[in-house]
Amino acid sequence: MNWELEEASAMLLTCEDSLRKTHYDVLSVKEDASHDEIRASYTVAILDSHPDKFQGKFDAFEPCHELQERFLMVQMAWEILGDINSLAVYDMELKASRQDSEIADDVKFQEMTVEDCGEILELCYQCRCGDYFSVNSTELGEMGFSLEGHGRRELRTINAAPTSVVLPCGSCSLKIRLILYTDS
Incomplete structure (x- = not known):
């Protein structure tokens, strides 16, 4: 793959637009499409955008450089999605x-605010929408952490390495990453 295609590939992954275009979007396939579906869509897209098809016939609404850019994007999408190894890496990066x-x-x-709910301790953090992100001691236990209560905030586990867990808000679409460091 040449540097222009690599740069364009990175652009598709890091674009901050709300209308982020992935390689799947370029080829008009679903993210769970089979290899045959991807190949068929690529064939149609590459023929529709090939520069030879438009030689001398440039539309006033779609200048030559836009057609060339589309052709390169289709070609790059196929190079990534058509190869099982690069597809796996791309899917991980996209996720x-x-x-x-x-x-x-x-x-x-x-x-986090700790609330004692009897046998279960609840960790809460207020979202900007007014609701809360929360996780309880039972859920932490399932992840291998032990939360010590009685007014103390002490987290214990066998593995002392820091880890994190993503928590959704109870009402809106926001999420936080809860960083868990253990005391011992």
Whole structure:
């Protein structure tokens, strides 16, 4: 793959537009499309955008450079989606970019409010919409963490490495990344 295609590929992943275009969008296929569906869509798209098709016939609404750009985008989309290895890497990068763009804030464990609900402790953090992001001690236990209560904020686990968990708001579409550091 040449540097122009690599640059364009990165552009598709890091574009901050609300109308983010992926390689799947370029080829007009769903993200769960089979290899045969991707190949068929590529064939149609490459024929529709090939420069030889438009030689000497430029539409006033679609200048030559836009047609060339579309052709390059279709070609690059096929290079990525047509190869099983690059497809797997692309899908992981696409998923990661979507998760990061949905995260409103990184919140440390110590910033959460702890509420004692009897046998279960609830960790809460207020969202800007007024509702809360929350996780309870039972859910933390399922992740391998033990939350010590009685007014203390102490998180214990066998693995002392920091980790994080994404929590959705109870009402809106925002999410936070809860950073979990253990005391021991």
